[in-house]
Amino acid sequence: MSFRSTAVVTTEMASRYLQQLCKHFAHKIPAEFTPEQGTITFPFGVCSLTAQGNRLTMTVTTESEADLPRMQDVVASHPERFAFRDKPAINWNDA
Template structure:
């Protein structure tokens, strides 16, 4: 199992968590409750946690290609939702 994490420092973490989960829930199993959420893609799983200072994202996938695809989907949507914050990309930290 491949794993990676990213952290986006923002005071709108809970808002973005809700936006991501609601958006993904139209097509896949995704939900959120308070400051925690998840999105189960066919190619990987994203678990998210938000607070008043950040949005943390942890993803898991079977292989490097699936991990990369999961990163791309999460990142492209978050960049779109956080356009007012000029977010261009996330800094992913892959687990060894």
Template sequence: MLQSRAVISTPNASRILQQLCKHWAHKFETGFTTTAGRIMLPLGETRLAADAEALTIDLAAEDADKLSGLRDVVTRHVERFAFRETLDFVWS
């Protein structure tokens, strides 16, 4: 499994985490609280952690292509839910 992480500064991390998990709950296996979430997408697994200052996103996928696709999908959705903010995604 390949992994990638981004830590995004935002005071709205919990709200974004919950919106993202609720959005995908109708199609995929998800679980979440106000501070942690997990989403199982066909491309791989997304784990989220929220605190007062940041949203941490951890991704895991079987290969580089799936990991790249998962990064793109998650980034687009987080940006959509945080459209009033300018978020900086730096994947490592």
């Protein structure tokens, strides 16, 4: 069984933030991306990213329910730093 949560961030720089996030994590863990899509593979789960217009959609998936909040925190903390001027609201919805 897997556990999933999704957050949508509204920003004019959705593609830029997707690429920054993937490049940042690529120094330490596997990350692949295009300007529109990205995947970051953590030891405790996977983050899939999609940029469409002014929307950055981030979906985290884990095998353990206990790892889901950790994934949310790790993934959300970085766009909050990159987008400090936008001050994005990142609200997770569990699926």
